Structures are given as structure tokens and as C-alpha cells.
Amino acid sequence: MVVGGGISGLAAAYTLARARQAGAPIEEYLLEGSPRWGGVIRTEKFDGFVIEGGPDSFLTEKPEAAALCRELGLASHLLGSNDRERRTYILHRGRLEPLPDGLYMLVPTRLWPLVRTPLLPARSKLSALAELFRRPSGDRADESAASFVGRHFGPAMVQNIADPLLAGVYGGDSENLSAPAVLPRFWRIEKETGSLTRGVLRARRAHRREAASAPLFTTLDGGLEELVRALVERLEPSRLLLGQKVEVLETGARQPKGRPRWVVRVSEGAAIEADAVVLALPAYESARLLARADPVLAQRLGEIPYSSAVTVAFGFESKDVKLAPGHGLLVPRQERRRLLAVTFVHAKFPRRAPPGKLLLRCFLGGTRDPEIIGASDEEIVGWARKELAAILGLRATPLFHRLTRSPQAMAQYTVGHLERLRAIEARVKQLPGLSLSGNAYSGIGISDCIRSGQAAAARALSV
Ligand SMILES: Cc1cc2nc3c(=O)[nH]c(=O)nc-3n(C[C@H](O)[C@H](O)[C@H](O)COP(=O)(O)OP(=O)(O)OC[C@H]3O[C@@H](n4cnc5c(N)ncnc54)[C@H](O)[C@@H]3O)c2cc1C
Structure with a gap:
């Protein structure tokens, strides 16, 4: 049983499905609490724009995401970043200065x-x-x-x-x-x-x-949600349970082999038994589900903090905007702005905006500005536009905007993280059949999450 239908849970469920097709005697299910698959991965396409609300790409040097895309038949959809224009600016004393060449x-x-x-x-x-x-x-x-x-x-x-x-x-x-x-x-x-x-x-x-020869970033021509769709298509519909929020995870009665099964209680009161459970959830959510089964583990999981992200994408007519060539800009804390970063999406990847149009994506929130997630759309869009005007001199009226909130989505590996992980792993070892995956543990990127989902599935198979 896999709980959580973000990229980590989908990668775990896909690994289990492949094992079953290869003869493993298992019945795998994937439960997702929300009405859609993909977690923070969300792509919207319209009028020739490809707009990501969450991640926009993966690091090419981490191989898992591209390898999975190839396995799913998406090789011809892989799209490298346009590194000839790879210049990033830093806002420094109100001016944009390029990061020095050769900075790794x-x-x-x-x-x-x-x-x-x-x-x-x-x-x-x-x-x-x-x-x-x-x-x-x-x-x-x-x-x-x-x-x-x-x-x-x-x-x-x-x-x-x-x-x-x-x-x-x-x-x-x-x-x-x-x-x-x-x-x-x-x-x-x-x-x-x-x-x-x-x-x-x-x-x-x-x-x-x-x-x-390798581009720094890779994405998919139709956006990262293509990967989500390809994974879902490979899973049997009868084993996919959408809109099923898990509330509690408990250990059930002992089996003849001496090991208790897990009981997964879903929001509507249903209880599903399983020999193995992969929790592909934010750590605080795994902590909530495990509070009864293992309060010590729940406490350690609950110690991993998260921050929220807000992105606002704006489309513009190219003729209305003058930008220096590059992939975007970063804003240091001492500049006292709400924007954390801006990606020049049309320049970072080909075919993200139709000819004659530009696509900019602003990042806000994080630990620097935790309150912004609760602000209204109008306020956030207003702040983003004001800061784009101040930083880039961009005063043109956008063709459209798209705002996405990702509350409590980014795990923070704060000092003590590795020690915390060791304690969590030691505790999980004592709970046969339980595996954890997701961005809270050993990497926050898409490839890290895929690797963690695959490893959690492998552990579940070894039960
Ligand atoms: C704005 C943003 C930009 C990013 N940019 C990049 C990038 O460019 N490149 C990159 O590599 N990474 C990026 N990341 C990080 C990366 O996207 C995430 O770390 C990764 O997608 C997390 O996947 P996940 O499956 O672990 O978690 P999630 O996507 O959070 O999925 C968890 C799922 O569990 C479900 N769930 C929660 N509770 C329950 C429950 N009780 N029962 C059932 N289901 C439940 C949720 O609904 C959700 O679908 C970005 C993240 C954000 C937010």
C-alpha cells in the first residue's frame, strides 16, 4: 500500500506494479488524499504557454528522473535547458549583476x-x-x-x-x-x-x-505533469484510489508468521489491511498518521520543518518587455524584497511561450516570508508586479497571471538533519513493513524523490 500520490508515491507504486508484472505475489494500491495526482507538480498549458505551478525541471546530473521518463516512453519529450543563455543575475544594491562565469x-x-x-x-x-x-x-x-x-x-x-x-x-x-x-x-x-x-x-x-555536452536542467516538452500522467497510465485504474485521505496508520492483529499487519484508516472510516505500507508524504503528515503506532517516531518526523512556496507566472508581449539575456534572477535577503527569485521561463527552455510572447515566473514565500501564503491572490500579484517594476523596470500590463500556492511543501534540512534521519531510520527498522519516502529525507529534487520512492518500494517488496 502506497500512501501519497506525488512523484515519490507514484514512483513507488510504479516500482511495485512492475514487480507484480514480473511475478511478485503482491497486490499494490496507491491512495491519494486530494482529487488529483502529482502533488506539487502541476502544469497548465494554454495558448502556446506551458506554465509550471511547482517544479519546472530536474537537474540533469541526477539521473533518476530522465531514466524514468525514458522507461515510460517519454525520451523524445525530454528537453534540455537553453544553456547558451544561462546567465543568472543577483540583485545587488538595487542593480542586477550577473553571477560570475565559472561559478559552480x-x-x-x-x-x-x-x-x-x-x-x-x-x-x-x-x-x-x-x-x-x-x-x-x-x-x-x-x-x-x-x-x-x-x-x-x-x-x-x-x-x-x-x-x-x-x-x-x-x-x-x-x-x-x-x-x-x-x-x-x-x-x-x-x-x-x-x-x-x-x-x-x-x-x-x-x-x-x-x-x-549535458544541459544543466532537463524538463519535458509538455511540462512535468507529462511524467505524472505517464506513470498513472501505467498503473491499473482499479488499484488507484483518488480522494482517499489516510487518517491513521495502526498495527493490527498478529499474523501466523508472527508479524502484525498494518491497518490503514481512511477519512471515510474504511480500514484497509496491508503487509507493507510506503508513506510517501510530507514528514509532518507521516508523523500525524503514526502518532498512535509509534509516538517516538512521530515526534522525530514532526521535527522536520517545512516552508511554503508561492509562484506567480506572468505572460507578456515581447515587444513590451526589455530583459537582459539570461535564465533569471535571485534576490538576496538584504535587498529587503518579497521576491525570492524570478525565472525567465521563455529563455530557460524552448517552447514555453508562443512566438512574440514572454513568460516570467516569480517565487515568493519560503522561510523568509512565511505569512505570504495566507495573503489574497490580489495582494500577492500586486506585490509581484510592483517588485518586477522596481527590479526590472517592467511596467507593461501582463497578458495573464497564474498564481500557485504550495503550502508546507519544501522540507528544510536544518542543522541536525542527518542525526534526525539516523534516529528515524533506526525506529523504522523496528516496524517491519513500514517505509518512508518523499522530499523530507535525502534530497528535495524530483530525481531524489523518485529514488526515494523506488527504494521504499524495494523495502516493501522485501517484507
Ligand atoms: C514551487 C516548487 C518548485 C520546485 N521546483 C523544483 C525544481 O525545479 N526541480 C526539482 O527537482 N524540484 C523542485 N521542487 C521540489 C520537488 O518538486 C518536490 O520535492 C517533490 O515534487 C515532492 O514530491 P513528493 O511526492 O515527495 O511530495 P508531494 O508532491 O507533496 O506529494 C505528497 C502527496 O501526498 C498527498 N497526501 C498528503 N497527506 C495525505 C494523506 N493523509 N493521505 C493521502 N494522501 C496524502 C498530497 O495530497 C500529495 O499529493 C519544487 C517544489 C516546489 C513546491
Whole structure:
């Protein structure tokens, strides 16, 4: 039994269905509480626009999402980002400054752009050069992303680059997010190489050919909901239960083999028994369902905080808008704006807007602005337009707007996350037949969620 029909639960259900078709003696079901599949993935298409309300793409270097798309017959629909125009701007003292070329996430790998960028003061540039000579150090168990990046490149790199990047990905705050959890690769490099810049350059040399040819992001021609539809189409309709919110998960009577079955209680009072249950839900929701079966586990799950996201997409006539070439912009906290980021969607991917039109998507909310989720549509759209006018000088009337709220959707891997995960895993091990998946544990991206759904299904099959 899989509970939760977002991408994690769909990936788990699909893995189970494949196993049954290959002869595994199982009867799998997928329960989703809302009236639609896909969770935060939502695509709307009209008049030649492809508008994402949730995620718009996956990182190409994480292979699970593209591999699943290929398996589902969507290979010809995969669409790479238009990296020739891959320039991201940072709002810095009211002006848009490009991120320096050669910046890999937050690690500078090219000298001249680093020297020239106005985003970092001279002292940070010197820290970045000195960083090249750091020796391996690995004595810390955990630390905030701000402290980690600050140790390597100084505070301006944190404020002007790392914090807005993390706010864009996690809707989170670099002072609270855990470096080993949200920057695991850099955390490893520090232990092995000492210098992040040396480590990144070394890895680049090893993968030069692939890195040169692969786009940074991949999406689907018709939007990410194509993946959701393809998964649902591969599942048997009689095993898909939509609009079935699970309220409680309990252990039932002991079976002859000595192991109790799980009892899944649904909102309408129905109780379904299962040997194995995959909870593909936000951690706070898994905590609620497990409060009776294992209060300690429920408490640890409830400790994983979440932030909310709001996106507003605007369509414009191209002739009305003058934009610098690039994929979008990020807004650091100290600029005191409500916008966290803006994606120039028409430039990031081909065929997102019809000829002669532009599509911009604004991100708001996150831990920086938790109240905005409760504001009215009019207020949010008004704020977004006002800030687009202030930042981009964009005063034209949009052709349309689309506002999407994703409440409590982004898990925050705060300091202590890995320790919390260990405690959760130890507890889950004591509950045979229970598996957890979703964005609360080991990666928030689409590929991470698919991997976690597949792994949870594999655990359920081993019962
Ligand atoms: C605005 C936004 C932009 C993002 N951008 C990107 C991006 O560009 N690239 C990327 O890789 N990732 C991105 N992410 C992250 C990624 O999209 C999510 O982490 C991922 O889709 C989460 O999938 P999930 O299945 O774990 O959870 P969800 O999508 O939250 O699905 C959980 C499902 O469980 C259901 N449910 C909840 N409670 C119950 C219950 N009691 N009973 C039954 N069903 C229940 C919900 O209705 C929901 O359908 C973005 C996220 C957001 C919100």
C-alpha cells in the first residue's frame, strides 16, 4: 500500500506494479488524499504557454528522473535547458549583476570573472584565492550552510550568493540549513581535498566530456505533469484510489508468521489491511498518521520543518518587455524584497511561450516570508508586479497571471538533519513493513524523490 500520490508515491507504486508484472505475489494500491495526482507538480498549458505551478525541471546530473521518463516512453519529450543563455543575475544594491562565469553553485572556478565581479568585496576575493590552498579537514559533524560557505569564501559569498541560491532551491535560510545535508558534495570535498575550488576543478577534469555536452536542467516538452500522467497510465485504474485521505496508520492483529499487519484508516472510516505500507508524504503528515503506532517516531518526523512556496507566472508581449539575456534572477535577503527569485521561463527552455510572447515566473514565500501564503491572490500579484517594476523596470500590463500556492511543501534540512534521519531510520527498522519516502529525507529534487520512492518500494517488496 502506497500512501501519497506525488512523484515519490507514484514512483513507488510504479516500482511495485512492475514487480507484480514480473511475478511478485503482491497486490499494490496507491491512495491519494486530494482529487488529483502529482502533488506539487502541476502544469497548465494554454495558448502556446506551458506554465509550471511547482517544479519546472530536474537537474540533469541526477539521473533518476530522465531514466524514468525514458522507461515510460517519454525520451523524445525530454528537453534540455537553453544553456547558451544561462546567465543568472543577483540583485545587488538595487542593480542586477550577473553571477560570475565559472561559478559552480557557489564555488568560483575562474579567476578573471571572480576578480571583476562587483558581487564580492576585495576581501572575499582574497578569501576565495586563499581557499585554493586549504588542507583537508573533517572533524565537524554538522554545521550551517552559512558557516560552511563563510569558512571557505567569507561572509559576502554567503549573503550575496549562497543564501539566495539556497532560498531559490529550498525556500530556506543558509543560517539554518545543514551543510552536510544540503551541500553534501561540497561537504565531502572538504573532507577529501580541503579546497572546494580544487575539488570542483578536479571533478570537472574527470568528467569534462559529459559536462560539456549535458544541459544543466532537463524538463519535458509538455511540462512535468507529462511524467505524472505517464506513470498513472501505467498503473491499473482499479488499484488507484483518488480522494482517499489516510487518517491513521495502526498495527493490527498478529499474523501466523508472527508479524502484525498494518491497518490503514481512511477519512471515510474504511480500514484497509496491508503487509507493507510506503508513506510517501510530507514528514509532518507521516508523523500525524503514526502518532498512535509509534509516538517516538512521530515526534522525530514532526521535527522536520517545512516552508511554503508561492509562484506567480506572468505572460507578456515581447515587444513590451526589455530583459537582459539570461535564465533569471535571485534576490538576496538584504535587498529587503518579497521576491525570492524570478525565472525567465521563455529563455530557460524552448517552447514555453508562443512566438512574440514572454513568460516570467516569480517565487515568493519560503522561510523568509512565511505569512505570504495566507495573503489574497490580489495582494500577492500586486506585490509581484510592483517588485518586477522596481527590479526590472517592467511596467507593461501582463497578458495573464497564474498564481500557485504550495503550502508546507519544501522540507528544510536544518542543522541536525542527518542525526534526525539516523534516529528515524533506526525506529523504522523496528516496524517491519513500514517505509518512508518523499522530499523530507535525502534530497528535495524530483530525481531524489523518485529514488526515494523506488527504494521504499524495494523495502516493501522485501517484507
Ligand atoms: C514551487 C516548487 C518548485 C520546485 N521546483 C523544483 C525544481 O525545479 N526541480 C526539482 O527537482 N524540484 C523542485 N521542487 C521540489 C520537488 O518538486 C518536490 O520535492 C517533490 O515534487 C515532492 O514530491 P513528493 O511526492 O515527495 O511530495 P508531494 O508532491 O507533496 O506529494 C505528497 C502527496 O501526498 C498527498 N497526501 C498528503 N497527506 C495525505 C494523506 N493523509 N493521505 C493521502 N494522501 C496524502 C498530497 O495530497 C500529495 O499529493 C519544487 C517544489 C516546489 C513546491
